[in-house]
Amino acid sequence: MYKLYWAPGSAAMAPQAILNALNVKHELIKVDDDKNEQKSAEYMRLNPHGRVPTLVYDGAQVMYESAAICLFLTERHPEAGLAPAPGHPDRGLFLQWMAYQTNTLQEALMHYWHGNYFIDGVDQQAQLSAKAEQRVDEMFGFLDGVLARSGPWLCGKNFYACDIYLAMMARWTRKMEKPAVHHREIKRLVQHCLALPAYAKMLKDQGIEQTA
Ligand SMILES: N[C@@H](CCC(=O)N[C@@H](CS)C(=O)NCC(=O)O)C(=O)O
Structure with missing residues (x-):
């Protein structure tokens, strides 16, 4: 339990x-x-x-x-089957994408949403948020390229928890001028997650919406 x-x-x-x-x-x-x-x-x-x-x-x-x-x-x-076991060929990439998302992408999203955690002054926070929005779009552009070149999922042929994590990260861009789903492959990945009963139930239970 x-x-x-x-x-x-x-x-x-x-x-x-x-x-x-x-x-x-x-x-x-x-x-x-x-x-x-x-x-x-x-x-x-x-x-x-x-x-x-x-x-x-x-x-x-x-x-x-x-x-x-x-x-x-x-x-x-x-x-x-939502994570490759130690020794599985996908293991390295799986850990890489989990760490990249929590450590790099999520941090940039924190700068976007919560500039006040990092810097004082309303103008400085707005500047930080704008810069973070640009960085987040670059990161999603990069991830979109990864999916296009060696997808359909982050680790290649197998869908794992890191792909679900990416759908969560994508929702956090919904208020940006260019939300993550403006990238074609990210959009496809998010659409896939939205169709998963487990993901759809989470959205329903949380009382939130996500579009792609
Ligand atoms: N790196 C942490 C971040 C957790 C986090 O910042 N959660 C936010 C909501 S997304 C929160 O609880 N914020 C409340 C606050 O900072 O007061 C994680 O991934 O669990």
Whole structure:
């Protein structure tokens, strides 16, 4: 039994879709970020950074960081085939794309959405956000090229959790002048994810929409 603490449209999207895809018993606990519940003393005992998602497993084990949760869940339930096992030829690329997305793409998206975390001053934050929007589009352009050259998925022929993670990242660009889905292959990947019952259920349960 797992417990996932989530907020709508947050970094909980991919772990939640993966829990559905793995078909494992889990409980969803909403953290209302409109009420700043992620900063409540009770939640911060689980996640001292006051961010979502957080996963509780095996009774009292707690972990956070969305990409780590995706890696952990897919390895624990290998029968679903959402991660290549150690030794599989796709393993290196799979780890690369998970790390790239959480470490590079997601960080640029944080600059776009939350300039105030990085710099003081409204004008400076607007400048940071504009620069980040440009960088994010370059990164999606790069990933689009990868999918076109050696797809259809990030690791080639096999669809994995890193592709679900990319669909989550794409939603975070929805307010940009050029959302990620303006890139043809990204659009195709997101459309595929939207058609997956596990992904569609996550969107419905979170009460959010995604288009491609
Ligand atoms: N790298 C973390 C980022 C988590 C994160 O920043 N979550 C956001 C929502 S997407 C959050 O909880 N923000 C609330 C806050 O910063 O107060 C992850 O992937 O889990």
